[in-house]
Amino acid sequence: MSNFDVAPSSTGGIKGRLRPYVWSLRSGLRTIRFLFGRFERSCPVCGYRGRFFAYANPLALGINFDSLCPNCLSHERHRLLALCDTEQNLFTGKDILHFAPETGLTRYIEARKPRSYVTCEFGGKGADLDINIEKIDIESNRFDLIICCHILEHVNDRLAMPELYRILREGGTLVAMIPLIEGWQETFEDRSRQGTVEDRILYFNQHDHVRFFGRDFRRRLERAGFAVDEYTAVEPQVAQYGLIRGEKVFLCRKT
Ligand SMILES: [Zn+2]
Incomplete structure (x- = not known):
């Protein structure tokens, strides 16, 4: 022992x-010794096969081993979304809006030949549009698909979700991914714990997060009008593609 x-x-x-x-x-x-990978994995975003690197955000807590694809810089969530696409054909022929686009994923989506592909970033550079997700300056019923990966834990989701619903066409889909604590019935978003960067890292695990979603995330989406479906990271794909066990892509339909 x-x-x-x-x-x-x-x-x-x-x-x-x-x-x-x-x-x-x-x-x-x-x-x-495992910083530059322990096991050989495959990347469904770029096709790379080999070791993934460890990744740690200095403005968050924790380190993920076998996380970062050294070829396209995809993380676990991007690979899960690419796998979801291979089963559900999310992008081809669609009018797409992508919030805070990640480089590897952007290339992947463009290769799937969407009808149109618009990227946006709030106050940031390197995207097509500057959009405030809580008050979106776009006409209603504009997009078939909206990609919103790790955005809703940063903003007022009660304002953002109805706005996302509004700009989707009927039959359209919001692809939402968030850090989710399945063991929590209710979302934790105590405003008195959000005052400083250190508070937000301590309680919400990142300097700019304002909540940790619990299982009621689904109910919040449904309240905004969405019908919610889930795609979950399970074995053997978790080991093969370097995913986070049980992570989910929420496919939220405007019916
Ligand atoms: Zn890759």
Whole structure:
């Protein structure tokens, strides 16, 4: 049995006080060798096969190993969305609006030959439009598909969801992905914990997140008028493509 299987003892003395430091340092050093990948994976976004790199956001908590495709820079969520597309043909022939477009995914979508493809970023550069998702300056019933990956945890979703519904055509789909805590019945969005960057990292896991969605995410979408379907990351695709177990693509239809 290794030291890692033994519960820390409360014995005093210098050795006892140093023990958590030694354990933490040792476990950190043992994982360094996996920074540039542990297992061979496949990327459904770009076709790369090989090791994925570890990724850590300094403005968030935690590090994901085998996360970043070194060829197209896709993360787990982008690969899950590409897999969902291979089953459901989401993009071909559609009028698409993509919020905060990611480079690898943009290339993937353009290769699927949408009828039109518009990217947008709030106040940012490198996109076609500057759009405030809480008050969208676009006519109603304009798009067949809207891609909204890891956006709704940053904004007022009660304002954003009806706006997304409004600019979709009847029969259109909102593709929504968010960090979701399935173990929580209700979303956590305590405003008194959002005051500082450190508070937001501590409670919401990233410097610019304002909530952690719980299972009621579905209900919030339904309240805005959507019929919600789910595509889930399951084995053996999780291991094969480097996905997050149980992560979901929410396919929200305007009926
Ligand atoms: Zn890739």
